[in-house]
Amino acid sequence: MLGAYFDFIRIRFLTMLAYRVNYYSGILIYTLNIGVNYFTWRAIYGDGESLGGFTGAQMTTYVAVSWMARAFYFNNLDREISTDIRDGSIAIQFIRPYNYVLVKMMQGLGEGLFRFMMLMIPGMLIAILLFPVQLPTEPSAWAGFLVMLFFSFLISSQINIITGLSAFFVENNEGMMRMKRVVVDLFSGLIVPITLFPDWLSSVLKVLPFQAITYLPGSVFTGRVQGVGIWNVLGIQVIWFLILLIPIVWLNHAARQRLFVQGG
Amino acid sequence: MYYLGLLIEYLKNYMKTRLTYRADFWVEVISDLLFQATNFIFILVIFMHTDSLGGWNQNEVVFVYGFFMVPFGVFSCFVNMWGFSERYIVKGEMDRILTRPAHNLFQIFLENVDPPSLFGSIIGLIIMAISGSNLGLPFEWWTLPMLILLTLSAVAIYTGIYTTLTSLSFYSDAPTGILPLMYNIQTYGRYPVTIYNRAIQVLLTWIIPFAFVGIYPAALFLHRDEMRTMALLTPLVGVVFLSIGLMAWSFGVKRYKGAGS
Numbered sequence A: 001m002l003g004a005y006f007d008f009i010r011i012r013f014l015t016m017l018a019y020r021v022n023y024y025s026g027i028l029i030y031t032l033n034i035g036v037n038y039f040t041w042r043a044i045y046g047d048g049e050s051l052g053g054f055t056g057a058q059m060t061t062y063v064a065v066s067w068m069a070r071a072f073y074f075n076n077l078d079r080e081i082s083t084d085i086r087d088g089s090i091a092i093q094f095i096r097p098y099n100y101v102l103v104k105m106m107q108g109l110g111e112g113l114f115r116f117m118m119l120m121i122p123g124m125l126i127a128i129l130l131f132p133v134q135l136p137t138e139p140s141a142w143a144g145f146l147v148m149l150f151f152s153f154l155i156s157s158q159i160n161i162i163t164g165l166s167a168f169f170v171e172n173n174e175g176m177m178r179m180k181r182v183v184v185d186l187f188s189g190l191i192v193p194i195t196l197f198p199d200w201l202s203s204v205l206k207v208l209p210f211q212a213i214t215y216l217p218g219s220v221f222t223g224r225v226q227g228v229g230i231w232n233v234l235g236i237q238v239i240w241f242l243i244l245l246i247p248i249v250w251l252n253h254a255a256r257q258r259l260f261v262q263g264g
Numbered sequence B: 001m002y003y004l005g006l007l008i009e010y011l012k013n014y015m016k017t018r019l020t021y022r023a024d025f026w027v028e029v030i031s032d033l034l035f036q037a038t039n040f041i042f043i044l045v046i047f048m049h050t051d052s053l054g055g056w057n058q059n060e061v062v063f064v065y066g067f068f069m070v071p072f073g074v075f076s077c078f079v080n081m082w083g084f085s086e087r088y089i090v091k092g093e094m095d096r097i098l099t100r101p102a103h104n105l106f107q108i109f110l111e112n113v114d115p116p117s118l119f120g121s122i123i124g125l126i127i128m129a130i131s132g133s134n135l136g137l138p139f140e141w142w143t144l145p146m147l148i149l150l151t152l153s154a155v156a157i158y159t160g161i162y163t164t165l166t167s168l169s170f171y172s173d174a175p176t177g178i179l180p181l182m183y184n185i186q187t188y189g190r191y192p193v194t195i196y197n198r199a200i201q202v203l204l205t206w207i208i209p210f211a212f213v214g215i216y217p218a219a220l221f222l223h224r225d226e227m228r229t230m231a232l233l234t235p236l237v238g239v240v241f242l243s244i245g246l247m248a249w250s251f252g253v254k255r256y257k258g259a260g261s
Helices: A002-018 A021-045 A056-073 A077-087 A090-095 A100-130 A139-165 A174-187 A199-205 A215-221 A228-258 B002-020 B022-049 B058-078 B084-090 B093-098 B104-111 B115-135 B143-170 B178-190 B198-207 B215-221 B225-255
Strands: none
Touching (some): A002 A100, A021 A100, A021 B022, A021 B178, A056 A100, A056 A139, A056 A215, A077 A100, A077 A174, A090 A100, A100 A139, A100 A228, A139 A174, A139 A215, A139 A228, A174 B022, A215 A228, B002 B104, B022 B115, B058 B215, B084 B093, B093 B104, B143 B178, B143 B215, B178 B198, B215 B225
16 A cells, blocks of 8 residues: 555656756756845845844855755645646545545655755755855754755645645635745745844744744754754654644545535 | 727626636735735845845835836736646647637737736835835926836836747647746846846846846936936837747747647
8 A cells, every 4th residue: 555655756756757858947047046045145244244143154055055945845736736626636536545635745755856856956066066055064964954854845745735725615726825835935934034034023933834844944054053953943843744734634524525526 | 909809808708707706816916915025025124134235225125126016017917828838738728729810829818817916016106106205206207108118118028038938838848847937036137236246137137138127127217327228228128028029939839739638
C-alpha cells in the first residue's frame, strides 16, 4: 500500500522532468528576483550597519535563501484540488482505495524533489556566484536548515490543501487562492523579514503559521538562530504542522458529505 | 463599432456569470487590492528604517507606486492572459476562437475581461492625489492629458510583453511557467532604477521595459528632470513593444495546429 504512495512521488517527479525546459527560465527569473531585492536592500541600508538585527551581509543571505526556499516549497496543490472539485473528477478520486489528500501531498513532494534538484540547487549556486552570500559554517545550521526546509514544504502544502479543499464550500475559490498566495509571500517573511515589520504586526505574525514557511528556516541559515535555538524554531514548525492537520482532516471529512458536482 | 458592440455583449455576459458567484466577486476585489497592498506595505516598512531610497523620499516612492497601479489596473481588466496555455491550447479552445469572425486575440481578451481590477486603478489615483498633495505638486495644464497618454502607453507595454510571452505557448507544448514570475519582476520597475546595477537597469529599461510602466512616467509628474527624456520616450516604447507582441502572436497563430486531444 505504501508503495503506491511512493509511486505518486516518482510519477510526479518524472512528469516534471518531461517539462524541465520551463525550469531553466525559472532559474533565471528567481536569480533576477534575488538580484533586484539585493540592490533594493543595499539602497535601503545606505551607510547603515544593521536593520532590525540584520547586518547587510545577513540580509543578502536571507534574501537569497528565502527565494531559493520558495523555489522548493512552492506548488500549485490548491489549484489542482479546486480544479478536481470543479470538474467533478474528485468524485472518482474519492472512491479509489487511497487517501485523496495524502496522494496530493505525495504529488506535491514529487514536485518539490524535482524543484529542489532542478531549480533550488542550481539557482543557489548562481546566487552564490553573483551576490555576497555568506554560507553557514556550522554543520548544525546546515542540518537544521534542511530539516526545517522540509517542514516549510509540509506547512506550505498544508495551507495549499486547505485553500484547495475550501472550493467545496465557496464553489469558486479563485479569489481565495490569490489571497493565499499574497498572504503567504508577505507574512512568511519572503518580502520583508518579520523583525522589520512594526512591533504590533510582528507580534501578530509570531502567532500565525506563515513565519514557519520562510522566516524561521531563513533565520537558521543566516545564523541569527544558533545551537539550542534551532530546536526551538524547529519545534514551532512541528507544532504548526500538527495543528494544520486538524482542519485538513475535518475539511476532508466534511467535503465527503457536501460533495456535489457542478456539471461534471 | 462591431468590436465595441462585442465588448458590451461580453461585459453583460460577464455580469451574469459574476452574479452566480456573488461572494467571490468581493473576495477577488479584496485579494487584488491585497496583492497591491503587499508592495505598498513593503514601501512603508522600508521607510520606517530609512529616509531615502536612492535619493527618493517616501512620498515620491509612494507617488510612483500610485501611478504604477493605474495602468496595471487597466491592463489587468482588459488584457488577462493568465492560464492561456491551459485553457486555449491544452483544452483546444483555440480552435473555437479561430473559426469565428472577430480577431482571435481580441476575442481572447474579451473572454477574460476582469472589471474588478479597475478598483486598483482607482486606488492608484487616490494614492497619487494624496502623496502628490503632500509633496505640493502643481497641477499643470498637461497633467491630465499626459496622465492618459502615459497610462495608455504603459498598458501597451504590458500588453506587448505579455502577448509575446503568451505566444510562446504556440511553440512549446508545455505550459510555460514564465508568466507568474514575470508578475513578480514587473513590480521592480516602480523603484528608482538608479539603485540597481547597470545590467538590471538595462534589463528593466530596454529588454523587459517595466521601468516604463512605473518610475519613468511618474518622474515626469514629480518634476524629476533627470528622467524627463525617458518619460517622454514611454509612448514610443509602448508602440514598439505592442508591435513586437502582435507580431509574435500572429506568427504563433500561424504555427498553431491544434492539440491532439
